[in-house]
Amino acid sequence: MGIALCVIAVCAADKGLVDCRARGDVLFRNPVAIHSFASWRLLAQSIFELWVYKVSAPLSCCTRNYIDCISYLDNKEYFPSDLHFASALACRISFAGVHKKITTMPSLIDPPYHALLLEGVNPIAKELLESKGCIVEYIPNALPRDTLLEKIRDVHFLGIRSKTQVTQAILDAAPKLLGIGCFCIGTNQVDLDYATTRGVAVFNSPFANTRSVAELVIGEIISLSRKMTQRSEEVHRGVWNKTHVGCYEVRGKTVGIVGYGHIGSQVGVLAEALGMNVVFYDVLPTLAIGNATKFTHINDLLTFSDFVTIHVPETDVTKGMIGEEQIRLMKKGSYLINASRGTVVDLEALAKALREGHLAGAAIDVYPEEPGSNKELHRTPLQGISNVILTPHVGGSTCEAQEAIGVEVGTALAKFVTSGITAGAVNFPELVRPPVDRSKFRLTNVHANVPGALNEINKVAVDLGCNMGMQFLSTSKAIGYLIMDVDKDVAVELRKRISALKYSIRTLIIR
Numbered sequence: 001m002g003i004a005l006c007v008i009a010v011c012a013a014d015k016g017l018v019d020c021r022a023r024g025d026v027l028f029r030n031p032v033a034i035h036s037f038a039s040w041r042l043l044a045q046s047i048f049e050l051w052v053y054k055v056s057a058p059l060s061c062c063t064r065n066y067i068d069c070i071s072y073l074d075n076k077e078y079f080p081s082d083l084h085f086a087s088a089l090a091c092r093i094s095f096a097g098v099h100k101k102i103t104t105m106p107s108l109i110d111p112p113y114h115a116l117l118l119e120g121v122n123p124i125a126k127e128l129l130e131s132k133g134c135i136v137e138y139i140p141n142a143l144p145r146d147t148l149l150e151k152i153r154d155v156h157f158l159g160i161r162s163k164t165q166v167t168q169a170i171l172d173a174a175p176k177l178l179g180i181g182c183f184c185i186g187t188n189q190v191d192l193d194y195a196t197t198r199g200v201a202v203f204n205s206p207f208a209n210t211r212s213v214a215e216l217v218i219g220e221i222i223s224l225s226r227k228m229t230q231r232s233e234e235v236h237r238g239v240w241n242k243t244h245v246g247c248y249e250v251r252g253k254t255v256g257i258v259g260y261g262h263i264g265s266q267v268g269v270l271a272e273a274l275g276m277n278v279v280f281y282d283v284l285p286t287l288a289i290g291n292a293t294k295f296t297h298i299n300d301l302l303t304f305s306d307f308v309t310i311h312v313p314e315t316d317v318t319k320g321m322i323g324e325e326q327i328r329l330m331k332k333g334s335y336l337i338n339a340s341r342g343t344v345v346d347l348e349a350l351a352k353a354l355r356e357g358h359l360a361g362a363a364i365d366v367y368p369e370e371p372g373s374n375k376e377l378h379r380t381p382l383q384g385i386s387n388v389i390l391t392p393h394v395g396g397s398t399c400e401a402q403e404a405i406g407v408e409v410g411t412a413l414a415k416f417v418t419s420g421i422t423a424g425a426v427n428f429p430e431l432v433r434p435p436v437d438r439s440k441f442r443l444t445n446v447h448a449n450v451p452g453a454l455n456e457i458n459k460v461a462v463d464l465g466c467n468m469g470m471q472f473l474s475t476s477k478a479i480g481y482l483i484m485d486v487d488k489d490v491a492v493e494l495r496k497r498i499s500a501l502k503y504s505i506r507t508l509i510i511r
Helices: 002-017 031-046 048-054 123-131 145-154 168-172 192-197 210-226 228-236 262-273 298-304 324-329 347-355 399-419 453-463 488-499
Strands: 060-062 069-071 089-093 100-104 114-117 135-138 157-160 179-182 201-203 254-258 277-281 307-310 334-338 359-364 388-390 440-448 470-475 479-487 504-510
Touching: 114 123, 114 145, 123 135, 123 399, 145 168, 157 399, 168 192, 179 399, 192 201, 201 399, 210 228, 210 262, 210 307, 210 334, 210 359, 210 388, 210 399, 254 262, 254 298, 262 277, 277 298, 298 324, 324 347, 347 359, 399 504, 440 453, 440 488, 453 479, 453 488, 479 488, 488 504
Parallel strands: 114 135, 114 157, 157 179, 179 201, 254 277, 254 307, 307 334, 334 359, 359 388
Antiparallel strands: 060 069, 089 100, 089 504, 440 479, 440 504, 470 479
């Protein structure tokens, strides 16, 4: 009876909401329809494991009243079949090409897939993954290392922000892991090289919180220039200190941007709108926006700017890039802002410069070591220093940014497993292909990028008499990523034989 009701509800809802499924992505903006949809989706979900993989009726799922409604049972681009297997292999490859070691892992990977979402990532990501048949465990905080090591053993998808460190040990404990979603800009919390050699795709969101971080920086520039935090604290204590001493307009001042990427360039646009002069330094060739001026050496920017704001990733080069020597090059009475990574600025050197009066103020949103939860105490040498704004890594913490990140990364993870699309992956070659032909199954394969690897795969296909509908390969330095649509009757055997090849890392079947 429950199955019959669910079929009726699904068909009725889709008939009213969806009239075109050319790609399986549908937009609608009817909150009433969405609320009624939620009730029948819960019924469908309650019998999902027993029934949903055998149903041919269309089913749709929404991600709030404005995002998107993705039909997936009627469009194989989004739906993994019950023949969707993955070889459980890991490949450790020296990037220098000196040594290669293939390690076979013990189990195959079958749907339904299990996702573990940590650190309170936006719930939209949970809805998106559940709409693809994933069983999702949602935890609002980061986990202790030992707990994560235990939980990740049966996880296919892991969602994190910046606190969770996905090390080699964590990856070794996750034989079923297919993808990691970093619901933030940075991916330095993941061992990308090792994840790549294990066939684990890593996705992030390089654009979604750009505006939020840029607005925070602009707000801090104005606040520092007017000593707003000091005046606020004084009034809270009952002190009435109405004075103009040390307070300035930002119009006509120069902001120096170190790292002119997505966020840095957006800071420049907003600063210029306030009448500020914009200069920037970047190690990459970059086109200036508006009237911004590029400096070829960071030291020149430091000596020239009234405000210096840092927007660089964490790398071996950027760790400690702003130390005592660089701070001494800055103008006396200037300001330093860091909303990038905590290891970039030497906080002891910054505290010394502030106490000595060389710098007039600073705003810090990131730290070398950050608490794992909101219940832990945080210590920094900057506490107690006048005209210093300290925030707990909230640059991208706006409702708008977190919703956009949830949609972007959640969708990328879902499309990776259900169609093989790698758009948005930071460690995989990018391949974007049309939906799977209904008469075929799709195989995706990750293999070591060595001469002859593709020939071995093709030889296996020829030996099986496999007729390929299409085949696309893209490579990076470490791996090759292959998508091919093949005859259904040979797909499972083809996957097994490809998985056994010397350089094969992971193979999935999608229909």
